[in-house]
Amino acid sequence: xxxxxxxxxxxxxxxxxxxxxxxxxxxxxxxxxxxxxxxxxxxxxxxxxxxxxxxxxxxxxxxxxxxxxxxxxxxxxxxxxxxxxxxxxxxxxxxxxxxxxxxxxxxxxxxxxxxxxxxxxxxxxxxxxxxxxxxxxxxxxxxxxxxxxxxxxxxxxxxxxxxxxxxxxxxxxxxxxxxxxxxxxxxxxxxxxxxxxxxxxxxxxxxxxxxxxxxxxxxxxxxxxxxxxxxxxx
Amino acid sequence: xxxxxxxxxxxxxxxxxxxxxxxxxxxxxxxxxxxxxxxxxxxxxxxxxxxxxxxxxxxxxxxxxxxxxxxxxxxxxxxxxxxxxxxx
Ligand SMILES: [Zn+2]
Numbered sequence: 001x002x003x004x005x006x007x008x009x010x011x012x013x014x015x016x017x018x019x020x021x022x023x024x025x026x027x028x029x030x031x032x033x034x035x036x037x038x039x040x041x042x043x044x045x046x047x048x049x050x051x052x053x054x055x056x057x058x059x060x061x062x063x064x065x066x067x068x069x070x071x072x073x074x075x076x077x078x079x080x081x082x083x084x085x086x087x088x089x090x091x092x093x094x095x096x097x098x099x100x101x102x103x104x105x106x107x108x109x110x111x112x113x114x115x116x117x118x119x120x121x122x123x124x125x126x127x128x129x130x131x132x133x134x135x136x137x138x139x140x141x142x143x144x145x146x147x148x149x150x151x152x153x154x155x156x157x158x159x160x161x162x163x164x165x166x167x168x169x170x171x172x173x174x175x176x177x178x179x180x181x182x183x184x185x186x187x188x189x190x191x192x193x194x195x196x197x198x199x200x201x202x203x204x205x206x207x208x209x210x211x212x213x214x215x216x217x218x219x220x221x222x223x224x225x226x227x228x229x230x231x232x233x234x
Numbered sequence: 235x236x237x238x239x240x241x242x243x244x245x246x247x248x249x250x251x252x253x254x255x256x257x258x259x260x261x262x263x264x265x266x267x268x269x270x271x272x273x274x275x276x277x278x279x280x281x282x283x284x285x286x287x288x289x290x291x292x293x294x295x296x297x298x299x300x301x302x303x304x305x306x307x308x309x310x311x312x313x314x315x316x317x318x319x320x321x322x
Pocket of ligand 1 (some may be wrong): 244272
């Protein structure tokens with residue numbers, strides 16, 4: 001054992017932003033360090049992936065505490081498997097496969113078997129843009145804005161406020177399941193569209209449709225929030 | 235700006251293509267068409283800007299590190315794993 005370690009968070013948000021691009025060299029170094037039992041290497045992975053792992057697990061199990069348990073098991077799986085990890089896929093991909101497999105198994109045990117394909121055709125879910133935003137068929141300018149969107153330039157401060165985040169969180173929580181999964185992975189966790197397609201086994205087109213619908217609803221929620229604030233300040 | 239200028243691409247169609255546009259997932263021709271429309275239509279220009287602000291606000295939800303208790307617990311598991319391994 002080395003000296004006692006204090007749990008000082010060493011996460012670097014800037015690095016998390018580009019974590020899709022963990023280089024091969026960095027990956028090889030992390031794997032070697034983990035095998036050697038280097039706690040710093042493990043802490044790096046925990047800081048980088050744990051929260052996202054919980055969000056992914058939550059797609060398959062009932063609640064956050066269960067997701068936390070699943071992810072804890074997954075970390076043990078990572079540790080026990082790291083010796084045999086051959087690096088044929090990215091470390092991140094391998095880690096998330098472990099999470100997904102465990103979460104699915106747990107979800108089945110809880111009879112909560114959701115899968116993308118079981119949720120029906122994508123078109124069954126409600127709409128993207130509200131048709132009322134545009135001039136109707138038959139109008140000379142059908143399809144043009146009925147009231148043009150206003151500029152949000154200068155409202156950045158309000159959008160960064162805690163209240164705005166709560167609005168976004170709430171809007172995402174209320175989305176249909178698949179839209180919520182896609183927007184969580186793409187926009188909160190910064191996954192690429194390819195990574196999301198692989199994780200959720202969904203076509204490129206459907207992935208984009210779901211993401212768009214989700215963003216449209218969050219945008220609408222923010223617009224309502226900004227309008228409310230406008231009213232308060234007026 | 236007049237509506238006739240972008241008759242061929244109504245705002246509704248453009249709004250629906252916004253995610254594909256932001257993801258850079260369009261043919262060069264479609265992209266050009268949209269760029270042209272965006273240059274002429276203030277409403278669509280603002281809509282794109284609102285979408286980008288929306289995405290930025292969503293991104294702000296990205297948690298960096300786990301809660302300190304969770305982190306400490308996981309590091310504890312790691313030490314246990316290491317200990318067990320050395321004991322073998
Ligand atoms: Zn337009």
